Amino acid sequence: MTAEALDATGFAGPHGAKPKQLSWGRVGIYAFLVIAALFFLVPLYVMLVTSLKSMPEVREAHIFNLPREPTIQPWIDAMFNACTGRNCTGLSPGFWNSVKITVPSVIVSIIIASINGYALSFWKYKGAEFFFNLLVFGAFVPYQVVIYPIIIGMSKVHLFGTLPGIIIVHTIFGMPLLTILFRNFYSSLPIEIFKAARIDGAGFWQTFFKVMLPMSVPITVVAVILQVTGIWNDFLFGLVFAGTENIPMTLQLNNMVKTTQGTIQYDVNMAATMLTALVPLIIYFVSGKWFVRGIAAGAVKG
Amino acid sequence: MMKFTLATIAVATLLGGTAVKATDLEVIHWWTSPGESRAVNEFAKAFDNDGAGDHWVDNAIALGETARAAVMQRVAGGNPPGAAQFNPGRQYEELIKNNQLLDLTDLATKEGWDKIIRPATISDPCHIDGKWWCVPVNIHSNNWAWVSPAAFKTAGLEVPKTWDEYIADLPKLKDAGIIGFAAGGDGGGWQLNLAFGVIQTQDLGQANRDKLLKDKDQSIALGDGMKKAFTDFRTLKQYTDEGLPNRNWNDSTALVIQGKAALQIMGDWARGEFGAAGKVPDKDYVCWALPADHPLVTTSGDVIVFPKQGNPDVEAAQLRLASLLLSPKVQANFNNAKGSMPVRDDVDMSLADPCMLKGLSIIKDPANIQIDSNRWLTPDTQSAFNDLISQFWTDDSMTVEEAQQKYADILAAAQ
Amino acid sequence: MTDVATTAIAVEAPARRKRRIPYAAIIGTLPMIIVSFSVFFVAIIFVVIWSFTNSGMFPGFNFVGLAQYTRLWSTSLWQVAVNNIWFFGVMSLCVNLVFGFLLAVFMDQNIKHESVFRTIFLYPFSMSLVVTGLAWQWILDPNLGLQESIRNLGWTDFALAPLVHRETAIYGLVVAGIWQGSGVTMAIMLAGLRGVDQEVWKAAKIDGIPTWRTYLFIVIPMMRGALGTVLLLQLTGIVRTFDLVYAMTSGGPGIATQMPAMYVISFITVRLNVGQGMAAATMLLLPIALILIIRAIVTTVQARRRGINA
DSSP states (O other): OHHHHHHHTOTTSOOSSOOOOSOHHHHHHHHHHHHHHHHHHHHHHHHHHHHTSOHHHHHTOOTTSOOSSOOOHHHHIIIIIOOBTTBOOTTHHHHHHHHHHHHHHHHHHHHHHHHHHHHHHHOOOTTHHHHHHHHHHHTTSOHHHHHHHHHHHHHHTTOTTSHHHHHHHHHHHHHHHHHHHHHHHHHHSOHHHHHHHHHTTOOHHHIIIIIIHHHTHHHHHHHHHHHHHHHHTOOHHHHHHSOGGGOOHHHHHHHHHHOOSSSOOHHHHHHHHHHHHHHHHHHHHHHHHHHHHHHHHGGGTO | OHHHHHHHHHHHHHHHHHTTTOOEEEEEEOOOSHHHHHHHHHHHHHHHTSSSOOEEEEEEOSSHHHHHHHHHHHHHTTOOOSEEEEOSSSTTHHHHHTTOBOOOHHHHHHHTHHHHBOSHHHHTTTEETTEEOEEEEEEEOSOEEEEOHHHHHHTTOOOOSSHHHHHHHHHHHHHTTOEEEEOOOOGGGHHHHHHHHHHHHHHHOHHHHHHHHHSOOHHHHTSHHHHHHHHHHHHHHTTOOTTOTTOOHHHHHHHHHTTSEEEEEOOTTHHHHHHHTTOOBTTTBEEEESSTTSOOEEOEEEEEEOBOOSOHHHHHHHHHHHHHHHSHHHHHHHHHHHTOBOSBSSSOOTTOOHHHHHHHHHHTSGGGEEOOGGGTSOHHHHHHHHHHHHHHHHOTTSOHHHHHHHHHHHHHHOO | OHHHHHHHHHHHHHHHHHHSOOHHHHHHTHHHHHHHHIIIIIHHHHHHHHTTBOOOSSOOOOBOTTHHHHHHHHOHHHHHHHHHHHHHHHHHHHHHHHHHHHHHHHHTTTOTTHHHHHHHHHGGGGSOHHHHHHHHHHHTOTTTSHHHHHHHTTOTTOOOOGGGSTTTHHHHHHHHHHHHHHHHHHHHHHHHHHHSOHHHHHHHHHTTOOHHHIIIIIIHHHTHHHHHHHHHHHHHHHHTOOHHHHHHTTTOSTTTTOOHHHHHHHHHTTSOOHHHHHHHHHHHTHHHHHHHHHHHHHHHHHHHHHHHHO
């Protein structure tokens, strides 16, 4: 299924329906698309303009109006000054925590998954399929089901609430999808490449590093996009496993927004929300087509 | 992965090395509102400046149930905080049972906690079978209503003298665009359950209320008193606003402070909000001790537990903090900021305002002390009541009889 | 020289590979072996075992039979949560599929600025569900959001604050979910549409079949792959619904938007009743079990049919 979706997601192909001239039908099509586009854009617009307003202006409740006196103070407050309890550090610690969690998690999970995919494609040993099937099954298990046993397991090895702990958790839950992804990719490569390497006397690791890895750039890009956005946007694992020193940005955002000191600072809250969404949004806008491939390939992950 | 583990060990060793000089003690609590933040600052300041060089590492987590859940997970995960806030009662029962808490008995005996903490009902939840497992830091009472004279003035009304007068004024307040009853629905509905508990005491009387919750008495649960409590509660609902779901307690209090709402039933920690907003009691706001005909003070409040750490340095810091929390000066500063009553009598409360004096005079007679429901109900049962009360509140199609039956069922299943 | 060497290895290699166990491959996939076995097998077994115990905060092995399940199904919180997931699931799935498909079809009409539209429809998917939930919570806020904004424009009795009413809160969740996820459906469906052979369209046109009928009865059945992907994506997402609700309504007003996944988390954290939480978690496994069973049946039926045809 994944391979199919992946291959089919190139947007270069010709259109299904025949072109027409401007007619009422065409107008209807554009009207529908524009209205739909408004539905998708309105929340972003509202958050953006609200985050640039001062609180008195927010209270007037004209959510669609442009700010009269635009100010970036809410953004600065959200990043550096907003309080959660006694800590008035804004989201910046959460930002760095998310970076600390995301970067190693992405690297570790992709390394492991690519080796898995490679081994499953070219080095099938007895039992490999069994473990792979378990992993595929794991792709469908709701996270909440296995969270408790993992808490217990993590505490047994003293990794609960630590940075390595949360990295391992992300690696575990990223593994099913990434493995499927890499396996499908390597399986689609011509077997001759592998045979040639073997004939040249290359072993398991040599073939992997010298031959397979350099060819894996496209799929790795997809995997990186999937993992970075997935891990950055994670909330549940951060909530349970990150520990207080590594609270990711999404979690800090939620804490910040739900704690009020006096009156609710909607402008700061919106700025904070936008800041948290910024990294995945940038990835989305920069990587465009690759992102589309990624989500199509990641369909199984949910 | 291996590398990261090694790195952590290296960092841990480094930290361990410096720990001899200064111990960082992480404290998890849910004191996040402005008034509460001022109060917890007193603890942190006192601990940081007591000369031992230790540091209070603040970990404020909004919402009691979220904070407690974090503590429990940390303990279950083998990474407990140095200290944690709980409400006195059964919330930390599992921690004691599973031998996860630092035994404070030696310190308590040395300092004579059982003599200085009054009344005894306050220390009972910490002093179990001769052993001390936690430190009570304040006495809070749930049984308060906070009234805004400005709101009544807007509606052209006098501030009512009795609860019944207040109920009679509700329609007029509504006509004037004032929120008659301020409440919030966050955290699984604990605010609603708290208000219901006060109304329940009012309608059942102290003796029957205790019988209901302590002995899980079915006939009371299904009786007329409870019927009246649910009916009264539904009346109040008609005078709330659309912003109620998800609202924090201090945002509800803010409505009273701003004169947008007439009254809120909330524990006396709300007083800290009025204080933080610079409001003067009896002028800008009025506090009523409830039940109206016979005011009672509940033994709610906060205790601090100290999860076991297995590190003598941390343990020493924990004991130092435990002792400090009870010292007269810290007790005075903390409770004055927070709006709660100190757990000892010999504290200088010259700063106490009329509301606190009212509470202190009620508490003089031990018969006026109401045991908090947390003492008898597990978090599981308490949450089930939160569910029921907030479901009843939002779902008008649930009849009073159905609600009573469900209430009785939860009690019957309670452990 | 080289020729001889390669030939020698080439001759030798197949024989050697058959006899030898590829230790390097086993070592390389050790993380997979450990994770798949311990997390997706052993851990799940423990979940099921603990669901038959009265474990409190810590897991224990004091078996109480089906007591946790009896309690589970007699608890209104769980009943509400199950009803909600059905309602939310069916609503989200239908609206998502229909809306996503319509978007894809309209996008497929040789429109100008296709990439602009695609960018707009898809960007919400890059955002986390927490961000989505918070954003929509504010837009639907009764005092500062859309409702008040439109009232300020003069339409004073305009009412649109679904989140604060028990009956409508779940629609608010559906809308936010659609906003976040229907772009993906569009993207996958569009890919599916483009995968359909041009000849099919030509043939349909020659036969005089109206466009809408071609889409409904010819094209849709041809894009089973895309449909399957979308369905799978949606279903697995729905079962684990947590972040969105947590950020947007926290399960309220009252208990009106509680979800099964929230029930599990609440019981293992706040309520300190692991036995009950594990019983609920076991229930969450049912949909996957169902999918696996259906898949097994389909495979057997297909295999049998192939057998008959042969």
